[in-house]
Amino acid sequence: MTPASSSPPPFGSVFAEHMAVARFGPDGYSPMSLEPVAPISLHPAAHVLHYASEVFEGLKAHLQPNGRVAIFRLDRHVARMNHSAELLCLPPPPEDLLSEMIMAVVDAARDLVPEPPGSLYLRPTMIGTEANVGAAAVPPSEGMLYVLASPVGDYFSGGIRPLRILVEEDRHRSTAGFGMVKTGGNYAAALRTVLSAKRELSADQVLFAPRGIVTETGASNFMLLDGSSVITSPLDDTYLHGVTRDSVLTLAAALGYRVEEHPLTVSDVIAWAEREDGEAALSGTAAVLAGVGTLIHRGEDLTVGSGGVGPTTLHLREALTDIQTGRANDDFGWLTVV
Ligand SMILES: *Cc1c(COP(=O)(O)O)cnc(C)c1O
Numbered sequence: 001m002t003p004a005s006s007s008p009p010p011f012g013s014v015f016a017e018h019m020a021v022a023r024f025g026p027d028g029y030s031p032m033s034l035e036p037v038a039p040i041s042l043h044p045a046a047h048v049l050h051y052a053s054e055v056f057e058g059l060k061a062h063l064q065p066n067g068r069v070a071i072f073r074l075d076r077h078v079a080r081m082n083h084s085a086e087l088l089c090l091p092p093p094p095e096d097l098l099s100e101m102i103m104a105v106v107d108a109a110r111d112l113v114p115e116p117p118g119s120l121y122l123r124p125t126m127i128g129t130e131a132n133v134g135a136a137a138v139p140p141s142e143g144m145l146y147v148l149a150s151p152v153g154d155y156f157s158g159g160i161r162p163l164r165i166l167v168e169e170d171r172h173r174s175t176a177g178f179g180m181v182k183t184g185g186n187y188a189a190a191l192r193t194v195l196s197a198k199r200e201l202s203a204d205q206v207l208f209a210p211r212g213i214v215t216e217t218g219a220s221n222f223m224l225l226d227g228s229s230v231i232t233s234p235l236d237d238t239y240l241h242g243v244t245r246d247s248v249l250t251l252a253a254a255l256g257y258r259v260e261e262h263p264l265t266v267s268d269v270i271a272w273a274e275r276e277d278g279e280a281a282l283s284g285t286a287a288v289l290a291g292v293g294t295l296i297h298r299g300e301d302l303t304v305g306s307g308g309v310g311p312t313t314l315h316l317r318e319a320l321t322d323i324q325t326g327r328a329n330d331d332f333g334w335l336t337v338v
Pocket of ligand 1: 058182183186216217218219220221240241242243244245283284285286
């Protein structure tokens, strides 16, 4: 794509020209190389196609006022990718290889980074490529690690709109242990539930709360907010430990909000929604912090607070994007300038 395009295309559908690639085999990882983004050749028996040996990451680089480009919380995303790989029995890349790959891709695509609120979305991916359908109960002996870059616009290009969220008390998004792995398999497991909520209830997403205990939605973490506090579930192995979640909690505490991490039941959420100043939001790299206006629970629509995107949600969202885009000081050392 050319840097001249004024409105960036739909999220994640256009890619920079180069990706960073490294391969692993029985002897470890190869050095990285920068290669043109092009179809890759896989044997039809490749491990990933049969036994879902895949983990990924999602992070962003933002254009700074001085023209440099800064990657947000690179170390956290690299650490999480290594952890996801370990949990899926894939070999974690040697120290610094993945950071080096991400920085190389950002450097190669620096002229494509859109002005804020746009950014360069980065997608590290690891797959098992060993051709062996007999390898069902062993990890792949060969695989590939690559990093794609995609210029993206404002996630809310149509304007910030409060979301409609179905509260699902019966179905699980994932399982204990697997739920904290950033892997395509968890998206596959949740897809049918999310799709039917969209079709039948015009919901935007599903909040999975099996047996009445809130975990997260199909692709983002969940929190409750008001004028003085932020509350979310404590980290456990059932859900993905969001870097945005951690950033919002850290920032909220620094801004004087009371931050609480304790188990949330569906009744807690409903009681909170019924308060005039109650707010609920979803957090994730793509949307940062998205306000929830309506919860659908047992066939009924419940308005959350005023039904709009709440002031604390907007405040914390802006405080975070100000740091990402260099409009506020990087007090927590979250930016890696390339
Ligand atoms: C990536 C992801 C999130 C959000 O994590 P961030 O680090 O904040 O982007 C939440 N839930 C799931 C299932 C995810 O895959």
